[in-house]
Amino acid sequence: QQQVKQSPQSLIVQKGGISIINCAYENTAFDYFPWYQQFPGKGPALLIAIRPDVSEKKEGRFTISFNKSAKQFSLHIMDSQPGDSATYFCAASMDSGNKLIFGAGTRLAVHP
Amino acid sequence: AAGVIQSPRHLIKEKRETATLKCYPIPRHDTVYWYQQGPGQDPQFLISFYEKMQSDKGSIPDRFSAQQFSDYHSELNMSSLELGDSALYFCASSWGGQANTEAFFGQGTRLTVV
Numbered sequence: 001q002q003q004v005k006q007s008p009q010s011l012i013v014q015k016g017g018i019s020i021i022n023c024a025y026e027n028t029a030f031d032y033f034p035w036y037q038q039f040p041g042k043g044p045a046l047l048i049a050i051r052p053d054v055s056e057k058k059e060g061r062f063t064i065s066f067n068k069s070a071k072q073f074s075l076h077i078m079d080s081q082p083g084d085s086a087t088y089f090c091a092a093s094m095d096s097g098n099k100l101i102f103g104a105g106t107r108l109a110v111h112p
Numbered sequence: 113a114a115g116v117i118q119s120p121r122h123l124i125k126e127k128r129e130t131a132t133l134k135c136y137p138i139p140r141h142d143t144v145y146w147y148q149q150g151p152g153q154d155p156q157f158l159i160s161f162y163e164k165m166q167s168d169k170g171s172i173p174d175r176f177s178a179q180q181f182s183d184y185h186s187e188l189n190m191s192s193l194e195l196g197d198s199a200l201y202f203c204a205s206s207w208g209g210q211a212n213t214e215a216f217f218g219q220g221t222r223l224t225v226v
Contacts, residue, residue: 036217043116043202043217044155089154099145099168100204100215102154 003027004092006103013110019077021106023090026071030092034100035064035075038087047088048075080110114139116205116218124224125193133188133221137205143167144186145215146178149200161186193225 005024013019023033034049050057050064050073057064063076077084090103117136125131137144143162147155157170161180172178175193180186190197200222204215 034215041220041222043204043219046214046216049214099157099160099170100155101157105154 002104003101004090004103006090006106008106009104010107011109013077013080013108015080015082015110015112017080017110019080019084019108019110020074021088021090021108022072022074023092023103024070024072025092027092027094028071029094030101032093033064033066033073034091035062036089036091036102038089038105044089077108080108082110082112084108085110116203116216118201118203118218118221120221121219122222122224124226126226127193127195129193129225131190131193131223133190133201133203133223135186135188135203135205135218137184137186137203138216141205141207141216142184143206143208144180144184145204145206146172146186146188147202147204147217149202149220151199155202158188190223195225198223198225 007022035047036044037047038044048059048062050066052068061078066073087105087107089105091100093100119134145160146158149155158172159178160168164180175191178188200220202217202220204217206213206215
C-alpha cells in the first residue's frame with residue numbers, strides 16, 4: 001500500500017505552461033515533505049521541501065503548496081521548460097523516523 | 113561541492129553470485145541510507161545507518177547485509193543474487209540521523225543479474 005499517493009502518473013505540458021503534481025498522505029506523523037527530480041540513470045536530486053508549519057514555499061520557478069487539514073501537498077513548476085522534463089517524486093518522512101517514503105513518481109514532458 | 117560517491121556505477125553478476133556496493137557520503141555527513149529502485153518504480157528504502165549503527169530497516173532481504181565503517185562509508189553486501197535483484201541501488205547521505213533533514217543521493221549503482 002502506497003503511503004504517499006502521487007498523481008498524475010505522467011504529464012505533458014507546453015513550454016511556458018504550469019506543471020502541477022499532487023501528493024496525498026495518511027500518516028499525520030509525517031512532518032517533512034521534499035520533492036525530488038530524477039533524470040534517467042541519475043540519482044534523485046532534492047528540489048524543494050516543506051514542513052507542516054507553512055502553507056507555501058517558493059524557490060525560483062518551483063512552489064510547494066501544503067494543505068495540512070486535507071493531508072495534501074503539491075508541486076507547481078511555473079514557466080515550464082523542456083529541461084524540466086524528468087520524473088518527479090514527492091516524499092515524506094517523520095521526525096522520529098529515518099527514511100524517506102516516496103510517491104510513485106510523475107513523468108513530466110515539457111514540449112517546446 | 114563534493115557529492116555522494118557510489119561504486120561501481122554498473123555491475124553485472126550471475127545468479128547466485130555475490131555483490132558488494134560501496135557508498136562514500138558527503139564529508140561530515142554521518143548518516144547513510146540505501147534505496148532500491150526497480151525500472152519505472154519509486155525508490156524503496158532498504159536500510160540506514162547513523163554514526164556507524166543501524167538506525168532503521170526497511171524491505172531488505174535477509175540475503176543482503178550492510179554496514180557503516182569508521183570513516184562513514186557504507187557497503188551493501190548482496191548474496192545469492194536473484195534475477196529480481198536487478199535494479200538501481202542508491203545511497204543517500206545526510207547529517208544528524210534524521211530523514212527530515214536534506215538527504216543527498218548518489219548517482220546509483222545499476223546492478224544487472226543474469
